[in-house]
Amino acid sequence: MAQRSAAVLSTGPRFQVSKGLVTVLVSTVVLYALCALVAPSSVAPGTIAGTLPFAAILAIAGLGQMLVIQQAGIDLSVAGAISLAAVIVTAVPDGDNSKLGSAVVLALAAALGFGLLNGFLIGFLKLNPIIATLGSNAALYGLVMGISQGIPRSTTPTLMEIVSGVTFGLPNSVYFALVSLGLVVFMLRKTVAGRRFESIGSSATAAATSGLRVKTHQGIAYVWAQLLYCLAGILIAGVISEPNGFMGETYLLTSVAVVVLGGTSLLGGRGLPTATVVAALFLSQLDQFVLALGVSFAVRTLIQAAALAIGVAIYTVNWPLVRSKIQKLLSMSSRGQNQASLPPA
């Protein structure tokens, strides 16, 4: 089997496009077409300009989450991490542009610290990632409240300019997302460490047998993730003029959702960064679509849930098995009918 797939790989195109990317790209195109047809206001230039910054932030958070999920982990500290970064870059400078640089450094240092903590707990002490990151999330929120007392502070004008400014027609936050994506793709695909990282995700046991440093790679995923969450938090502070201490809450589930929608398996293995970023665009546009439809809040939530369920089902359900079961059932029932039509002996 392995030989056969290797053979297929060697004769295939030089750049393979993953099933995840194809699915999510097609879904996104279909969604935009649907938006244009059913709720044209959701694809108006103003709406797209308003949606893109949030999509970019979600994409960056999703990339962080993807690195962790690739190692069969999950990072629930994403909410606290984004909130902390947003709070540090607003509360520390407190409107003073000159202090922004040091605040950003402080935010990155905090992210590095918590990344190392998570990585150590999960990679080396083998703690359950759900428990460990839930714990560090609580610690992160402790810091958030300690620093801000829950008081939202205004974003410094410089940060606002950098993040919310527009270059070549696109909000700057989009470029941050694209650079993050480029960096993640390059690291994963073009560096030795990245290739090792992916193979450990696929099978930690096999990788350990071949002498790879499994613990280090598994741990380092949480460090990179925290740095990406930190970037997402800084960006959200630049988009929202007065962020409160809970800006990261919405990214807890959505960051996992975009990874899954992008086709990365929750069981670990190959990460699909481009598909994750496209999925972030999909989910953000879906948000605008249901808002533009003007349906009630309940229906809105149901539509979002259905989209997620379908997305997850595409990858996780064993469709060939379902198909063969259905065929078997059909053939059985037709056989039954044949038997029933036989004259009694």
Next chain:
Amino acid sequence: MEETKMIRRHKLAAAFSAAAVASMLFSGITAVPANAAVPSWCGPTKITMGLTDGFGGNNWRLVTTASAQDEIKKCPSVTKLLYADGQGNTTKAISDIKGMVAKGVKALVVFPDAGKAMLPALRAAYRAGVKTVPYRVDPSGVAGKDFDIWIGGNFVNDGKNWGNWIKKNFPKGANILFLSGPAGNSQGTDELKGMKSILTSSTYKFIGESPFEVTNWDAAQTQKVLTAAIAKFPQIDVIVSDFGPVMVSSLGEFAKSDRSIPSLVTSDGNILGCYYLDNVNKAINSDFKLMTVATGNDHVRLAVQHAVARATGGKIPTATKFASPIFEDSETGKPQGVQCNRKIADFTFLSAQMPGVEQQKLLK
């Protein structure tokens, strides 16, 4: 070298003053100036008092708690004040109340965030003989059976104030977009009731989701909702929101679509007032008007008066509901024009009785 010393000294001083503020806040030593007149609601019986919050971790709550402190200070009969913050955890909020009763408080003012879930704890305190006064959020019990009295907010009245302003400024009708907090919250529904009782003509259209657009009082969600609304509705005359400051970061969306910011009818916040003054004179913002009601930090003062009066034997106030007064009106300038104090932080509430400078000191 001298500089570092200075910094150190400053830090030390800051630490001391912070500690002093904290001790005043939380250990409850109430200093009353000797010559201050004692208000009628303050009776002669000496009491220990309790104040519990379901969630105390934001600027509005901190100013509100400090306002309660300030009100209590007016009454020398309150010898000690205990404060507890439920930190958004209903179980903790319940045990906080039980703890207060065990410590022997005679009067208790509660912000029952969890609503009905707080009722058994309130009832237990009331039955233990503590003068129990929940305020703002409705715990859905009966006065005189589950607690002494509930001092509710009058959100219908806020809605009426907003409705009257809209009627006066848009006599021919208007497209109104109403934003409130989480889906189905009673504050939003009451406000809508108030507005609809004034805006009876069919020329006043509530556009957007009914009863209100759900924003969870969150800046990011507000921005998404407004972005969608701007694209969807070519004409929005008035935006009504029951939490003004959270709208500020979204208002730039109008400029992106080359549209004027419409009239805002909302609650006050320093950041909002300053934003208005910064943007009203821009050529594009020809329709920008602002009217606010007070955000209600002083609501707690009425609750404190009721609890203290009952426990110390003072005169019980006649008012049982807190109606937020109109705070700013950019059009009539009555009771005053739009307020902005750039010397103090954006997160302060100029409508509170507590001066902005004091709020800032408290929140630093």
